[in-house]
Amino acid sequence: MKCIYLDHSATTPVDPEVVTAMNPFFSMHYGNPSSMYSIAEISRDAIEQSRSTIASFINASPKEIYFTSGGTESDNQAIFTTAQKQKHKGMHIITSSIEHHAVLYAFQQLEKEGFDVTYLPVDSYGIVSPSSLQKAMRSDTTLVSIMHANNEVGTMQDILSLATIAHEKGALFHTDAVQAIGKVPVDVQLMNVDLLSSSAHKLYGPKGVGFLYAKKGTPFSSYLYGGGQENKKRPGTENVPGIVGFAKAIELAQNRSLDDHQHLQNLATFLTDGIQNLVSDVLFTGHPTQRTPGHVSVCFKYVEGESILLMLDSHGICVSSGSACTSGSLDASHVLLAMGIDSATAQGSIRLTMGRQNTMEDMKAVLNVLPEIIEKLRKMSPLC
Amino acid sequence: MYTKKVKDHFMNPRNVGSIENADAQGEIGNPQCGDIMHIDIKVENGVIVDIKFQTFGCAAAIASSSMVTEIAKGKTLIEAEKLTNQMVADALGGLPPAKMHCSNLAADALHRAIQDYRRKHPEVE
Numbered sequence A: 001m002k003c004i005y006l007d008h009s010a011t012t013p014v015d016p017e018v019v020t021a022m023n024p025f026f027s028m029h030y031g032n033p034s035s036m037y038s039i040a041e042i043s044r045d046a047i048e049q050s051r052s053t054i055a056s057f058i059n060a061s062p063k064e065i066y067f068t069s070g071g072t073e074s075d076n077q078a079i080f081t082t083a084q085k086q087k088h089k090g091m092h093i094i095t096s097s098i099e100h101h102a103v104l105y106a107f108q109q110l111e112k113e114g115f116d117v118t119y120l121p122v123d124s125y126g127i128v129s130p131s132s133l134q135k136a137m138r139s140d141t142t143l144v145s146i147m148h149a150n151n152e153v154g155t156m157q158d159i160l161s162l163a164t165i166a167h168e169k170g171a172l173f174h175t176d177a178v179q180a181i182g183k184v185p186v187d188v189q190l191m192n193v194d195l196l197s198s199s200a201h202k203l204y205g206p207k208g209v210g211f212l213y214a215k216k217g218t219p220f221s222s223y224l225y226g227g228g229q230e231n232k233k234r235p236g237t238e239n240v241p242g243i244v245g246f247a248k249a250i251e252l253a254q255n256r257s258l259d260d261h262q263h264l265q266n267l268a269t270f271l272t273d274g275i276q277n278l279v280s281d282v283l284f285t286g287h288p289t290q291r292t293p294g295h296v297s298v299c300f301k302y303v304e305g306e307s308i309l310l311m312l313d314s315h316g317i318c319v320s321s322g323s324a325c326t327s328g329s330l331d332a333s334h335v336l337l338a339m340g341i342d343s344a345t346a347q348g349s350i351r352l353t354m355g356r357q358n359t360m361e362d363m364k365a366v367l368n369v370l371p372e373i374i375e376k377l378r379k380m381s382p383l384c
Numbered sequence B: 001m002y003t004k005k006v007k008d009h010f011m012n013p014r015n016v017g018s019i020e021n022a023d024a025q026g027e028i029g030n031p032q033c034g035d036i037m038h039i040d041i042k043v044e045n046g047v048i049v050d051i052k053f054q055t056f057g058c059a060a061a062i063a064s065s066s067m068v069t070e071i072a073k074g075k076t077l078i079e080a081e082k083l084t085n086q087m088v089a090d091a092l093g094g095l096p097p098a099k100m101h102c103s104n105l106a107a108d109a110l111h112r113a114i115q116d117y118r119r120k121h122p123e124v125e
């Protein structure tokens, strides 16, 4: 059976051009970038080349890019080390209530360690209002972390406005841009952020590599103990093939972003309209326009998301669900609940995130089976 | 992550629906926690002659509901009362640990239906 992959927010297939770029760095150019001999220089140059490519893509300088193992590590390093380093200035830190767990749980941990944390609310579209941040800012606030694009519902924040408010009170601003980079323009100067996290596997790059952008002069530090790599900010032998692949993926995103954007937008619109017309009692979640392209998130009332997911899987269609017991917790998605969606409805959420390779035929295939699946599950439901 | 049996009972659930003029009903769970099971039974001479379920929940919840109805059908009330959630999970070839919670409702829903029946028919053994 052909697999129709509609879960690009979870991860993406590695682009064949990325694989080609990475290949020489496994068995041919395997030198440790920290070594002295000439073959190590090839690895070292490749890393610096990649750093430049990535830096210019987000309008940063190469020295401001620190390679990490991915989005989770970048988020953790940004949050823990800046909060700790600024402890003398204050212990109040702010985030939003819809962050990825890589940010949310980091803040919860800091709260346990004595920090005072404000979790900003969002409106029904998942937007953090600049005025709520303004009200939350205090003289002892040292860090604000608000994600650029949300992974569950696709909503994008007005980062410039939020960062400006944080800076007016002298706090640092971090954004988790894992779901934004490669899909929408990300310019650290225009966004006015101090720290930004990214991960390669969301944009057709390899898993297990990411970067943390930290503006020159930002008080952050290494989160691990070890060697002096990455300008002493991230010890450990560099993931050379991963870094090279990441840069290639960024380069491809740069060349294709306009085409990709339109294509993804078209697919999402077609799918959204189709679901709206074919299925009753649905609730589309996230902001209608201020959202990442190719992202459809929708709740089907009276049924549960995992059931929908598995029935779609039996037709070879891969999506994800926000249903509680899928995620290992019994509460519905914290994102949907923060947006004011009742928990029964939130249990019926699924997310379809399209990618470069998807076609209109794929959307039609979904619309061919989805109404029957919902009907079958609703017949089984005591809530109908 | 699910066994073949779970997948089969999820994709082709047995005894779905409700019974008109059911003799008794049992319901457990709530939509907040993601699972609700509703069971209707028809009883003749102390034997469950018909049983139907409706479930809001994940695949584990639906498969467990289906399995419990399959096991209980044709059993006496006394036999059916002895069914445990673990027996249902075992009959499905096991469930992932994180999913035990979801299946734990199936036998409980059946027991509630039997309690309902006993309340209405205290004379039956």
Ligand SMILES: Cc1ncc(COP(=O)(O)O)c(C=O)c1O
Binding pocket: A009, A010, A069, A070, A071, A072, A073, A075, A100, A102, A147, A149, A150, A151, A176, A178, A179, A199, A200, A208, A210
């Ligand atoms: C918004 C967001 N932040 C962080 C992460 C974690 O990234 P990684 O898988 O690279 O650790 C993800 C990916 O799941 C994400 O969607």
Ligand SMILES: [Zn+2]
Binding pocket: A325, B034, B035, B057, B058, B059, B060, B061, B099, B102
């Ligand atoms: Zn469940």
